[in-house]
Amino acid sequence: MxxxxxxxxxxFVTSALGTSAALxxxxxxxxxxxxxxxxxxxxAATGFSVVASAAYLMARTKQRSSTMVTVHQASMFAGTGAMYYALWVIYGVKESNKKKHVQTWHSYYGVGAAVALSLLTLGTTFATWTSNKDARRAIMKYHTVAGKVAGVTLAAAVVTGTLTTFKETGTRLAIAGSAVAATGIIIAAAALKRRPLKSAE
Incomplete structure (x- = not known):
């Protein structure tokens, strides 16, 4: 059953790991x-897989233990760190080739995702440790919305990056398709969480 x-x-595991593995x-x-x-x-793909896993962990069930929250936060920090490393690498490559920065949709999504993830992780960390209940309530009120924006922007960065880096249709489908699938599954899990789960033979 x-x-x-x-x-x-x-x-989700298949699609999230598939994004990094295919790339x-x-x-x-x-x-x-x-x-x-x-x-x-x-x-960047590794960061996406880790961040997506952190999001899925929270989306799949209403019951959240302190351990689960800790794993979620640690994964968010790790994924955000991977994203910033990816940005640092491409910055260095463009500098050495004397190319302009942030000129494409891919770069817009990438920088946007990094900024959104930073605000998300720093905000929720403050909310976790602060004793100010009003501040915590205000931050967590926008947590889900900020998470969705960060997730979709990050997925868009992976997809656009895949399309500009690889020309083969199969490769594009394997990487970009996995990223889109992982994002869709997180959304589906969040929707199913709001209603009773059914069993399948």
Whole structure:
């Protein structure tokens, strides 16, 4: 007997890990393998997978233990760190090639995602540790909305980056498709959380 939650768990793990796995495999099959630039998409995809996992952990169930919240926060910090490393790498690459920064939709989404994730993690960390109940309530009121904006922006950065980096249709579908699927599953899990779960044979 598999519940809808069990099915979503399996689909999410497959899609989240698939994003990073497909990207690393694709990078290693090209001339980019071992290059400084290659670290940018690899770390960005890793950051996406970790952040998406943190979001899914909160979206899948109403019952949240202190351990779950701690894992969620640690994952958010790790994913945000990976995103900033990816930005640092591409900044260095563009500087060495004397190219302008933040000129494409991909770069807009990437920078936007990094800023949104920073505000999200710092805000929720403050809300967790502050003794000011009013401040905590005000921050958490916008937490879900901020999380959705950060998640969608990050997924958009992965998709646009994939489309500009790879030309093969199969590669694009494997990476971008996994990122979109993971995002969709998080949304589906949040929706199912609001109603009783059914079982599937």
């Amino acid at each position: 598999l519940s809808q939650r069990n099915i979503l768990d399996g689909l 690393v495999t694709s990078i290693n099959a090209t001339k980019m393998k071992g290059s400084t630039f290659a670290q940018h998409p690899i770390m």
